[in-house]
Amino acid sequence: MxxxxxxxxxxxxxxxxxxxxxxxxxxxxxxxxxxxxxxxxxxxxxxxxxxxxxxxxxxxxxxxxxxxxxxxxxxxxxxxxxxxxxxxxxxxxxxxxxxxxxxxxxxxxxxxxxxxxDRPGLATTLPIVNDPDHDNFVMLDVGANAESKLFNLYQYAFMGKYYAENVRHIENPRIGLLNNGTESDKGDELHKAANEMLSKDKNLNFIGNVESRELLNGAADVVVTDGFTGNAALKAVEGTALSLLTVIKSEIMSGGVKSKFGALMLKPTFKKIAKEMDYSQYGGAVLMxxxxxxxxxxxxxxxxxxxxxxxxxxxxxxxxxxxxxxxxxxxxxxxxxxxxxxxxxx
Amino acid sequence: MxxxxxxxxxxxxxxxxxxxxxxxxxxxxxxxxxxxxxxxxxxxxxxxxxxxxxxxxxxxxxxxxxxxxxxxxxxxxxxxxxxxxxxxxxxxxxxxxxxxxxxxxxxxxxxxxxxxxDRPGLATTLPIVNDPDHDNFVMLDVGANAESKLFNLYQYAFMGKYYAENVRHIENPRIGLLNNGTESDKGDELHKAANEMLSKDKNLNFIGNVESRELLNGAADVVVTDGFTGNAALKAVEGTALSLLTVIKSEIMSGGVKSKFGALMLKPTFKKIAKEMDYSQYGGAVLMxxxxxxxxxxxxxxxxxxxxxxxxxxxxxxxxxxxxxxxxxxxxxxxxxxxxxxxxxx
The missing domain is CATH 3.40.718.10 (Isopropylmalate Dehydrogenase)
Structure with a gap:
């Protein structure tokens, strides 16, 4: 090949x-x-x-x-x-x-x-950090389309499902819809309708709405989202993780000898965390x-x-x-x- | 009172x-x-x-x-x-x-x-962590409205401005629009039009689009967003910070004596970071x-x-x-x- x-x-x-x-x-x-x-x-x-x-x-x-x-x-x-x-x-x-x-x-x-x-969607893989049963999840669309329609969201679910199965080797992946609440009637008109449409499809293991607060905790194996919200959520996750790690580093460096000594002791632990969080291990974003x-x-x-x-x-x-x-x-x-x-x- | x-x-x-x-x-x-x-x-x-x-x-x-x-x-x-x-x-x-x-x-x-x-918006204050000149920023709407129209976004900018000035004591606050790119022509129709409308208003110190990746780095003092995207971005920030801190804690606890000793040395540093990140210091969310x-x-x-x-x-x-x-x-x-x-x- x-x-x-x-x-x-x-x-x-x-x-x-x-x-x-x-x-x-x-x-x-x-x-x-x-x-x-x-x-x-x-x-x-x-x-x-x-x-x-x-x-x-x-x-x-x-x-x-x-x-x-x-x-x-x-x-x-x-x-x-x-x-x-x-x-x-x-x-x-x-x-x-x-x-x-x-x-x-x-x-x-x-x-x-x-x-x-209708519209290919950009899929990215992110780590799940606090759930021993799940290692990563796929989210799409994270920005191929600034505007997504109901039918696009529906199709993203299938593309995400195939990606999770074929590339991440997740059997019967749990598919969630990114929304502003977990109840099925939450969201704007688009996301209410998407929840209904995805629930009805027997070919999808649709588990309902998920909130961006629970993404890294393993809320779903495939997170379906419109390209605008998905982009904001992805960048918020990336930005927060990076900002937090930067602040930890800079506080340690400015924390005196004791702090630096502590960091030295914790080096293997920090390395393990960095490895767990490093989503470049999953490769790049795929236009599905x-x-x-x-x-x-x-x-x-x-x-x-x-x-x-x-x-x-x-x-x-x-x-x-x-x-x-x-x-x-x-x-x-x-x-x-x-x-x-x-x-x-x- | x-x-x-x-x-x-x-x-x-x-x-x-x-x-x-x-x-x-x-x-x-x-x-x-x-x-x-x-x-x-x-x-x-x-x-x-x-x-x-x-x-x-x-x-x-x-x-x-x-x-x-x-x-x-x-x-x-x-x-x-x-x-x-x-x-x-x-x-x-x-x-x-x-x-x-x-x-x-x-x-x-x-x-x-x-x-x-037209529509009150929910405003929350979040910490800025990597910018010595800025301490926190206000973001609205973070979820009062599942659907926001152009005129709502415009009015959020003013409400955010007054909040930043009166409550956070920020003079002439920098107002940014949460979007999927920093260039002025980025986004869906709503956000393109919002960028144009906000740019034109002489009563606002509008600095253009900001991405959710840069929120905690001090991209703006007031971040204007529609209620659906704002909710997703806020919860992604909260969730990522929480997941990351949980993973650090659990890795330290399972990391053996050396790791725990290191954590002990770093305790004052971790405390300082937790304090910096703790946005409950700014109070609650305000329906503006x-x-x-x-x-x-x-x-x-x-x-x-x-x-x-x-x-x-x-x-x-x-x-x-x-x-x-x-x-x-x-x-x-x-x-x-x-x-x-x-x-x-x-």
Whole structure:
């Protein structure tokens, strides 16, 4: 299997991308790579080009660029060319740590949606920290769409279910709807209707509404949310964890000898916690609903995260998740059309 | 000044409410209290009834009750009677640690909205942890309304501004709009329009969009948000902080002698951090936009939080924040009508 990679995307590109690809190549003998980038920069970084095809791309889509415009215009960018390779079936999956909006646009407009899926949703995996029975959960949409409709939320549930099953190996995942209260009548009109619609579907193990307060405590295996709220919740979780760790660090450093000595004693414990909280172990965010895996790692990713993300992509390909999603939406096409029509009439 | 208090609201009511009121009474000689509750339970808890009027209420609104129905039906509840007392101008402010929905309903339907304010919004104060120049920020609406319209967001900005100025003593507070990106064109239609509307107003120190990742880092002094997103962001912040602290505690406890010894050395540092993060020091959440202060403390509040919340209410009364809000909305009534009309036409 072959992965098309944008070598120029990310704060530490191309160096850390190349290092991550080589780590993954050494670990997974069945993987091949296409590395798109400015070869004068990329080539000198590659120690060994075994199973790594280097392909020249003249342009780079920068972090701050207007995404859709950039993807439409820069056909010779590393990002566009990697996506085009997947569209042309010359590679099985697309990966970049670059401009998020541009990655989503390339997924939608170059690689394309699975038939029957209205709006792909961005899925991220986060750790569950206080529940020995659950290790992580999947949340989507965390920002592919600023506006989500009822039918989109319904479809996110299925995409999340397949992701949790195929990639996280969670059997019959518990699906929750992010809402402002756990009772079934909570929320705005959209979320009230979504709760009703998800409850009715026998193909989903829907456990009802969940609140963002309980996410890290294992409230659900799949958290369905509209892209606007999901984005705010995800960033609040990330920001709070980071702010808290920063404050602990700075208070320890300014706390005198006793404090520093204590921290030294606690070093293995802190390391364990940091490892538990580090969600880069789960790879990147996945645009679920496209014809091939489209995966975006955090802009600040270093080699190890790149490697983890490649493992995640390998798992997606190995598990045939795309085939599963395609076949579900195909075999339920009439039912989906009916549900979409009903959703519109509300 | 006199505060009407629901003695039966909260997980530890009436004991902790009574204790908190006595603490506040001892500290603030200008405060008087009306304590509404089942006197057979409340009276034995009061050590000294100086400046505390005890008033019998036969009913109690429970935590799980449907709020609006409960407020409409249980006229003899401690919650309703305390609110009624404020409406009848026998007390200056209302306070409960009980059923949030019922507190909001009592604020809206018993005490009533300030003329010209469409939808009161629930404002909470959270700590800023990594910025020496800023100590805390105000966020609203965090859940009074499941659905917020453009004009509501606009009015939240003013209510937040007055709260930050009068109660948090922040001069010319920086007002930010919670959105899914910092660029001005980010967000769904509602938030794009809100950014434009807030930017245009010369009476607001609007600094643009803020992301929930930066809330605790001091992105703004007032964070304006729709009630659904604000609720999700607030609960994500609370939940993440709590989960993280729980995991640190449990890892330390299971980390052996060295780990426990380290924790002992770090005790003063941990205490300082916990104090910095403890937002109960700022009191409770305030329903901004009602004719008198309506303040809700967390259900799990103990005596000290009750006392802090009473101090917060005292500051609201002392600073004449309600008069300021009334007079702003009164003197800008025509302008507000015009802006509301424009918002509707969008």
């Amino acid at each position: 072959k992965i098309a990679i944008d070598a120029m995307g990310g704060d530490y590109a191309p160096l850390e991308v190349v290092k991550g690809v080589e780590l993954a190549r050494d670990q997974y003998p069945d993987l091949e790579f296409q590395l798109y980038g400015q070869l004068d920069k990329v080539k000198p970084l590659v120690k060994n080009d075994e199973r790594i095809e280097l392909i020249q791309s003249d342009e780079v889509i920068e972090m701050g660029e207007e995404p859709v415009k950039a993807v439409m215009k820069k056909k010779n960018s590393s990002l566009d060319m990697a996506a085009k390779s997947v569209k042309d079936k010359k590679a099985d999956a697309f990966f970049s740590a670059g401009n998020t909006g541009a990655i989503l646009a390339a997924g939608l407009f170059i690689i394309g949606r699975i038939k029957g899926i 609903g496209t014809k091939a895996p489209v995966v975006k790692a955090h802009g600040s990713s270093k080699a190890n995260t790149i490697k983890n993300t490649i493992f995640q992509i390998k798992t997606m390909i190995d598990s045939k998740i795309i085939d599963d999603v395609v076949s579900y939406f195909d075999s339920h096409a009439d039912e989906m059309q009916q549900i979409k029509q009903n959703a519109k009439n509300k | 006199k505060i009407a208090i629901d003695a039966m609201g909260g997980d530890y009511a009436p004991l902790e409410v009574v204790k908190g009121v006595e603490l506040a009474r001892d500290q603030y000689p200008d405060l008087e209290f009306q304590l509404y509750g089942q006197l057979d339970k409340v009276k034995p808890l009061v050590k000294n009834d100086e400046r505390i009027e005890l008033i019998q209420s036969d009913e109690v609104i429970e935590m799980g009750e449907e709020p609006v129905k409960a407020v409409m039906k249980k006229k003899n509840s401690s919650l309703d009677m305390a609110a009624k007392s404020v409406k009848d101008k026998k007390a200056d402010a209302f306070f409960s640690a009980g059923n949030t929905g019922a507190i909001l309903a009592a604020g809206l339907f018993i005490i009533g909205r300030i003329k010209g304010i 936009g009602t004719k008198a202060p309506v303040v809700k403390a967390h259900g799990s509040s103990k005596a000290n939080t009750i006392k802090n919340t009473i101090f917060q209410i005292k500051t609201m009364i002392d600073s004449k924040i309600i008069d300021d809000v009334v007079s702003y909305f009164d003197s800008h009534a025509d302008e507000m009508q015009q802006i509301k009309q424009n918002a509707k036409n969008k």
